[in-house]
Amino acid sequence: MSVLQTNDLKRIFQELDKNGDGLLSAEELNWLLECIGGVHFSLQELESSVGKSCLNVDEFLLFYDSITKQGGDGNSEAEPAxxxxxxxxxxxxxxxxxxxxxxxxxxxxxxxxxxxxxxxxxxxxxxxxxxxxxxxxxxxxxxxxxxxxxxxxxxxxxxxxx
CATH class of the missing domain: 1.10.238.10 (EF-hand)
Structure with a gap:
């Protein structure tokens, strides 16, 4: 069970898509990262990480999926310190x-x-x-x-x- 389900992610996408063009720009994604985690990237860094300057809703879902389910065996025991x-x-x-x-x-x-x-x-x-x-x-x-x-x-x- 994921923290956010597909419907939740689609609602987030719609909220972030301020200009309603069906694309989430690097600026809009950067705003989200700053809002939820205080993470600050330059637009160039963010575009480089994402691989594009804009994401459609399906790409946004894949992006979320990639950062929350990155494979691996999950056996490493890291602590949040x-x-x-x-x-x-x-x-x-x-x-x-x-x-x-x-x-x-x-x-x-x-x-x-x-x-x-x-x-x-x-x-x-x-x-x-x-x-x-x-x-x-x-x-x-x-x-x-x-x-x-x-x-x-x-x-x-x-x-x-x-």
Missing amino acids: DDQDQGCNKEDCDLVEAFKVFDSNGDGFISTEEVQSMLSRLGLWDEKTGKDCRGMISKYDTNLDGVLDFDEFKKMMLHTSS
Whole structure:
């Protein structure tokens, strides 16, 4: 189960496509990255990373898919601590960065409230989503503490069973 489903991603795409041309420009994608994670790229860096200057909705879905399901065996045990980021593989480093985006208070855990906050910033929050967030956290919360630690988040993002 992914944090964001296809319908959610399509809604995000529509919200980001400010000029309604059916394409997400590097500027629009850059705005999203700055908004949700404080990540700042030059437009040239972003275009180089994405491989294009604009993405249609299908390419946006593939882009999301590529950054959340990058393959690999998922056996590496990276922690979200800054001092360990340098030794992690590409997949784990990306997961650490994604974890930090959701862990807005920096306590090392992702709560339902933090997921709600992120979805609100993306314009995707409603009552049904709130129930889905609680269900998602409880599904992957293997130690039953009500929040996701990095390992639980990683299992969720890589779709592995506990």
